[in-house]
Amino acid sequence: MxxxxxxxxxxxxxxxxxxxxxxxxxxxxxxxxxxxxxxxxxxxxxxxxxxxxxxxxxxxxxxxxxxxxxxxxxxxxxxxxxxxxxxxxxxxxxxxxxxxxxxxxxxxxxxxxxxxxxxxxxxxxxxxxxxxxxxxxxxxxxxxxxxxxxxxxxxxxxxxxxxxxxxxxxxxxxxxxxxxxxxxxxxxxxxxxxxQQLRVEQARQVERTRIAREMHDVLAHRISLLSLHAGALEFRPDAAPEEIARAAGVIRSSAHAALEDLRAVIGVLRADTDAPGSATPEPPQPTLTDVPALVRESRSAGMRIEFTDRVTTPEAVPAAIGRTGYRIAQEGLTNARKHAAGAAVDVRLSGGPDEGLTVRIRNRWPVGGPTTPDIPGAGTGLVGVAERVALAGGRLEYGRDGAGDFRLAAWLPWPA
Structure with a gap:
C-alpha cells in the first residue's frame, strides 16, 4: 500500500x-x-x-x-x-x-x-x-x-x-x-x-493461478495420453504399419497440443495485465458438453470406457458448474489411465435443474494394487478437484467402494 x-x-x-x-x-x-x-x-x-x-x-x-x-x-x-x-x-x-x-x-x-x-x-x-x-x-x-x-x-x-x-x-x-x-x-x-488497487491486483493473481491450474490439469491429461500411446508402441513392435502410423500421429498431435498448453501456462504466469495491449482473449474453457469429446479422445488412446449421459439439458448447465464437471471427469480418466492401465472405466453424468449435477467415474481396482505411473504427477489432482467442488458448494467422494472398485463421485448444485 x-x-x-x-x-x-x-x-x-x-x-x-x-x-x-x-x-x-x-x-x-x-x-x-x-x-x-x-x-x-x-x-x-x-x-x-x-x-x-x-x-x-x-x-x-x-x-x-x-x-x-x-x-x-x-x-x-x-x-x-x-x-x-x-x-x-x-x-x-x-x-x-x-x-x-x-x-x-x-x-x-x-x-x-x-x-x-x-x-x-x-x-x-x-x-x-x-x-x-x-x-x-x-x-x-x-x-x-x-x-x-x-x-x-x-x-x-x-x-x-x-x-x-x-x-x-x-x-x-x-x-x-x-x-x-x-x-x-x-x-x-x-x-x-x-x-482498491491492491484488491484488484490480488484478484488478478487469483485468476491467473486458477487459469494456470486448469491448464495444468489439461496438460497432465494430454501427457498421459501421449504416454499411453508410446507404451502401446513399445509393447506392440509387430503391429501393422497402419496402426503404428496412427499411433505416431496421435503422439505427434498430443505432443503439439501439450506444447501449446505449456506455452499458454507460461503466458498466463508472465502476463502483465497493466501493460498496454498485453491483454489477450482467453480461449473458451471446456464445459459439460465437451465431456463426450474427452471420452472419445481417451477411447482413441486405447482406454475402455462406458459412457452414460443422463443430463436432462446439458446446454443449460451453468458455466461454472459445467467447467467443474468437466474437470472432474478429466481428472478421473487421467487417474484411471495412470494407476489402472487397461482397466475398464465407467463414466456417468446425470442430473438436471434443482436436482443437481452428478459425475461418477468408476474403474476396476487393478490386480496387485495401483501401478506406479510412468509419468509422475504433482499429486494434487484430487486436491484441486476437492477445492473446485467445495467452492461450487457441492460434495466429493473418492476411494474404494464396497465392490472393491475405485470410485470418484461428485455432486454439484444446479439451481433452476
Missing part, C-alpha cells in the same frame, strides 16, 4: 507536519498569492484608517494621537509590519515575537499583528500558539498604559482587545480544524484507492 502524499498547502497538514512545511515549500500557489494579497490590503487599510484617525485625534477607533514624533514613528513601524506579512508563512512565530515589543506603543501595526497571530494559530500546534497569544495578551495592559484610550477605561479597553483576540483565535482554530479534516479525508481517499 502506498503512503499518502504530502498535501500541496500547509493549511492541510496535521500537527506533526506543520513545523517542517516551510522548508518544503519553495513558491506560493495562485491561491497563496490571493490570500496573502488580501491580508496585506486589509492590514494596509487598517493602517491608513488608524493613521488618519490618530492625526485627527478622533477616538472613533479608540486611538490616541500622542505627540507628532510618536505618530510618525508609529506609521513607519506599521508600514514595516504590513510589509513583513509576506514572510508570515515562513516565520509566523518569529514575526509574532518580533512584533511583541511593537505592540506596546504601535496602533497602526495592530492589523498586521492580528494577521500574524491568526497565521500562528492556523499553522502551528496549539501549545506554541497558546504561548505566543499569552505573550501578546500580557502586553495589552502595558500598551493601554502607554497609549491610553480616551473613549473607555483601561479595564474596558483590555476586555475589548481580549475579545478581538479571542474571536481571531476561534476563527483560526476553526480554519485549522477544517483543513485537518480535509487532509484526513484526502488521506482516507488515497488509502482507499491504494487498497
Amino acid at each position: 502506498t503512503s499518502a502524499a504530502v498535501p500541496d498547502h500547509p493549511w492541510l497538514l496535521p500537527n506533526a507536519l506543520v513545523a517542517a512545511e516551510p522548508a518544503r515549500r519553495s513558491r506560493r500557489t495562485p491561491r497563496d498569492w490571493l490570500v496573502d494579497g488580501a491580508f496585506f490590503l486589509v492590514a494596509l487599510g487598517f493602517l491608513a484608517v488608524a493613521h488618519d484617525d490618530a492625526r485627527q485625534a478622533a477616538p472613533t477607533f479608540a486611538l490616541n494621537a500622542g505627540p507628532a514624533w510618536l505618530l510618525d514613528t508609529d506609521t513607519l513601524v506599521g508600514l514595516l509590519c504590513v510589509a513583513a506579512l509576506w514572510l508570515r508563512r515562513r516565520w509566523p512565530v518569529g514575526l509574532a515575537l518580533a512584533m511583541l515589543p511593537i505592540a506596546v506603543f504601535s496602533v497602526t501595526a495592530a492589523g498586521a499583528m492580528l494577521v500574524v497571530l491568526f497565521t500562528v494559530v492556523v499553522h502551528r500546534p496549539l501549545p506554541v500558539a497558546s504561548g505566543v497569544l499569552g505573550a501578546h495578551l500580557a502586553v495589552v495592559p502595558l500598551s493601554l498604559t502607554v497609549r491610553p484610550d480616551p473613549g473607555m477605561s483601561q479595564p474596558a479597553a483590555t476586555v475589548f482587545v481580549a475579545t478581538i483576540l479571542g474571536a481571531m483565535v476561534a476563527w483560526g482554530m476553526f480554519v485549522r480544524a477544517r483543513r485537518q479534516l480535509v487532509v484526513s479525508l484526502r488521506d482516507r481517499a488515497e488509502r482507499a484507492e491504494a487498497e
Whole structure:
C-alpha cells in the first residue's frame, strides 16, 4: 500500500507536519498569492484608517494621537509590519515575537499583528500558539498604559482587545480544524484507492493461478495420453504399419497440443495485465458438453470406457458448474489411465435443474494394487478437484467402494 502524499498547502497538514512545511515549500500557489494579497490590503487599510484617525485625534477607533514624533514613528513601524506579512508563512512565530515589543506603543501595526497571530494559530500546534497569544495578551495592559484610550477605561479597553483576540483565535482554530479534516479525508481517499488497487491486483493473481491450474490439469491429461500411446508402441513392435502410423500421429498431435498448453501456462504466469495491449482473449474453457469429446479422445488412446449421459439439458448447465464437471471427469480418466492401465472405466453424468449435477467415474481396482505411473504427477489432482467442488458448494467422494472398485463421485448444485 502506498503512503499518502504530502498535501500541496500547509493549511492541510496535521500537527506533526506543520513545523517542517516551510522548508518544503519553495513558491506560493495562485491561491497563496490571493490570500496573502488580501491580508496585506486589509492590514494596509487598517493602517491608513488608524493613521488618519490618530492625526485627527478622533477616538472613533479608540486611538490616541500622542505627540507628532510618536505618530510618525508609529506609521513607519506599521508600514514595516504590513510589509513583513509576506514572510508570515515562513516565520509566523518569529514575526509574532518580533512584533511583541511593537505592540506596546504601535496602533497602526495592530492589523498586521492580528494577521500574524491568526497565521500562528492556523499553522502551528496549539501549545506554541497558546504561548505566543499569552505573550501578546500580557502586553495589552502595558500598551493601554502607554497609549491610553480616551473613549473607555483601561479595564474596558483590555476586555475589548481580549475579545478581538479571542474571536481571531476561534476563527483560526476553526480554519485549522477544517483543513485537518480535509487532509484526513484526502488521506482516507488515497488509502482507499491504494487498497482498491491492491484488491484488484490480488484478484488478478487469483485468476491467473486458477487459469494456470486448469491448464495444468489439461496438460497432465494430454501427457498421459501421449504416454499411453508410446507404451502401446513399445509393447506392440509387430503391429501393422497402419496402426503404428496412427499411433505416431496421435503422439505427434498430443505432443503439439501439450506444447501449446505449456506455452499458454507460461503466458498466463508472465502476463502483465497493466501493460498496454498485453491483454489477450482467453480461449473458451471446456464445459459439460465437451465431456463426450474427452471420452472419445481417451477411447482413441486405447482406454475402455462406458459412457452414460443422463443430463436432462446439458446446454443449460451453468458455466461454472459445467467447467467443474468437466474437470472432474478429466481428472478421473487421467487417474484411471495412470494407476489402472487397461482397466475398464465407467463414466456417468446425470442430473438436471434443482436436482443437481452428478459425475461418477468408476474403474476396476487393478490386480496387485495401483501401478506406479510412468509419468509422475504433482499429486494434487484430487486436491484441486476437492477445492473446485467445495467452492461450487457441492460434495466429493473418492476411494474404494464396497465392490472393491475405485470410485470418484461428485455432486454439484444446479439451481433452476
